[in-house]
Amino acid sequence: MQEDKRQKIRQALREVKNLPTLPGIVIKLTKMAEDPETTTEQMGKLISKDHILAAKLLKLVNSSFYGFPQRISSLSSAIILLGFNVIKSLIISASIFEFMEDNDIELWEHSLGCAVVCSVLAKRLGVSDPDEVSTAGLIHDIGKVAIKLELGPEYRKIHEMVVGQEFSMLEAEMQTLEVNHAEVGGWLTKTWNLPSKLVEPIAMHHNPGAAKNEKMAAAIVHFADIMIRGMGYGHGDDIWVPPLDNNAWRLLGLAPQDLDEILAQVEEKLWEVKGFSLDIKSGFEA
Amino acid sequence: MQTIPTVMIADGMVLARDVETPDGRVLCGKGTQLSTAMLERLKQMDITHVVVEGHPLQLEGEKSLQDELRDIEKRFSRVTDTPPLMYLMKKIQERVIASRSS
Numbered sequence: 001m002q003e004d005k006r007q008k009i010r011q012a013l014r015e016v017k018n019l020p021t022l023p024g025i026v027i028k029l030t031k032m033a034e035d036p037e038t039t040t041e042q043m044g045k046l047i048s049k050d051h052i053l054a055a056k057l058l059k060l061v062n063s064s065f066y067g068f069p070q071r072i073s074s075l076s077s078a079i080i081l082l083g084f085n086v087i088k089s090l091i092i093s094a095s096i097f098e099f100m101e102d103n104d105i106e107l108w109e110h111s112l113g114c115a116v117v118c119s120v121l122a123k124r125l126g127v128s129d130p131d132e133v134s135t136a137g138l139i140h141d142i143g144k145v146a147i148k149l150e151l152g153p154e155y156r157k158i159h160e161m162v163v164g165q166e167f168s169m170l171e172a173e174m175q176t177l178e179v180n181h182a183e184v185g186g187w188l189t190k191t192w193n194l195p196s197k198l199v200e201p202i203a204m205h206h207n208p209g210a211a212k213n214e215k216m217a218a219a220i221v222h223f224a225d226i227m228i229r230g231m232g233y234g235h236g237d238d239i240w241v242p243p244l245d246n247n248a249w250r251l252l253g254l255a256p257q258d259l260d261e262i263l264a265q266v267e268e269k270l271w272e273v274k275g276f277s278l279d280i281k282s283g284f285e286a
Numbered sequence: 287m288q289t290i291p292t293v294m295i296a297d298g299m300v301l302a303r304d305v306e307t308p309d310g311r312v313l314c315g316k317g318t319q320l321s322t323a324m325l326e327r328l329k330q331m332d333i334t335h336v337v338v339e340g341h342p343l344q345l346e347g348e349k350s351l352q353d354e355l356r357d358i359e360k361r362f363s364r365v366t367d368t369p370p371l372m373y374l375m376k377k378i379q380e381r382v383i384a385s386r387s388s
Contacts, residue, residue: 168364230361230374240364244371256373263377271303 005178010187013150025050026091030193033084043084044076053094056278060090064272065115065134067123085195086135092192093139097278100145107145109234111138112276116269117224120262125220125252129197133217136201140221143185143202144169144236151177162237169238170206182206208248219248227262233270287385288341292328295336297321303337341386351386355379 028046032038048054054075061078062071072078079087100108118137122130148155154176161172173180186203200214201221211218222245228234229241254262287302298319305314305328313331314324320338328336349357362375 226371227374230358230371230378232357232361239361241362241371243365244368249370254370259370259374259377263374263381267381 009151009177009179009184013146013184013187023091023095025053026088026192029084029088029091040076040079043079044074047075047087047091053091056094057087057090059278063276064269065112065119065138066131067119067269082131083129085198086131089135089139089189089194089198092194093142094278096139096142096145099149101277101279104145104148106234107141107236110228110236111141111234112273113228113231113233113270114138114140114221114224116273117227117262117266118220120265120269121220121224121252122217124258124262125216127216127220132195132197133201133220136198136217137221137224139189139198140185140202140205140225141181141236142188143181143183146184146188147173147177147181159237167238168240168242169236170242180206206242208245215248215251219245219251222248223252227266231263231266231270287337287339288343288345289335289337290343290345292325292333292336294343295320295322295325295328295338296342299342300339301336302339305333305336307331307333351383354382358382 025046029043032043032046047057057075057078058072060066061082062068066082068081072081097108097111100111115134115138119130119134122133127133147158158169158172158176161167161175162169167175170180182203182205186199189199189202196213197217200211201208201217204211204218205221205225208215208218208222226241226244229239232239290299298321301314301316301318301320304312304316306312313328313333320336358375358379362371365371
């Protein structure tokens with residue numbers, strides 16, 4: 001019975017029209033990336049053909065979630081510095097970010113905030129690819145957007161349960177859909193062929209113990225979500241800090257003193273992203 | 287630290303953050319003593335808000351410290367059995383309190 005419902009929802013999300021399909025440019029870029037002869041300049045050139053997308057990408061890569069000391073002014077250096085997976089995720093997510101900015105500013109802020117905490121944690125813990133972890137943080141709630149866009153009646157019911165009856169989002173989703181936004185986010189990112197480094201932390205951000213290959217990244221996104229909720233920087237329909245997974249906490253191995261320093265660093269970086277918008281008309285100079 | 291509208295700048299306030307133009311040039315560094323004389327110039331540069339030390343003004347619609355602390359407690363009300371998160375809550379509250387004094 002339960003599997004049935006999950007299948008139906010999966011089907012509904014697969015057939016949907018409102019969700020961004022993989023932009024043609026991503027398919028082209030993926031092909032180029034597989035060809036060892038391709039240079040990053042060529043890939044940068046292809047992206048540059050879409051001026052708006054190129055401007056948005058540069059704005060994102062120059063934001064505090066990544067925090068490079070110098071301004072990145074060309075797409076080819078962005079590809080070298082951040083890696084193809086990050087650039088690909090950002091291209092795919094650009095249209096979803098736009099939707100969030102216009103329709104759900106709290107979720108947008110929560111996502112930016114989570115990316116900032118991920119970046120601070122990933123660098124502190126010395127993980128090998130901090131930028132991928134930050135990107136996972138940036139899109140960790142993409143499943144919420146998908147549910148809102150694609151499953152209108154169910155979304156309204158979930159919203160009603162959360163606002164009216166103080167259910168947590170997760171409980172309301174499980175009761176209504178029998179899947180939660182994390183799982184949905186996992187399906188989507190997998191469909192888009194993103195690597196498990198991004199898929200697992202997104203799919204398991206509420207149960208990081210289930211991560212197989214990317215336990216640390218999943219633990220970081222899990223705790224970043226909790227921390228930014230606690231700080232009250234953006235929120236969902238529900239305001240509560242979600243429960244902490246003990247194993248993930250142990251894996252992170254943070255001492256009280258670490259938390260003090262992390263909070264200070266996050267506050268400083270949040271200041272820098274305050275009012276960050278992908279709207280390229282507002283004060284962006286190429 | 288408090289964000290205030292530029293028009294409410296008063297003599298003696300001290301900048302807690304650099305004032306920057308939209309394209310990132312620093313107009314006025316943090317630590318600068320503000321004066322009403324600077325008000326016009328900042329307004330001309332389309333600076334609508336500045337961040338000052340302490341918490342000199344009670345702005346309309348702004349939450350009181352008590353309310354802010356209570357909000358934090360409410361957010362953490364479902365994880366009171368998790369010691370690391372209770373520590374995190376205490377620290378977040380302490381930082382909010384500290385940001386209200388200079």
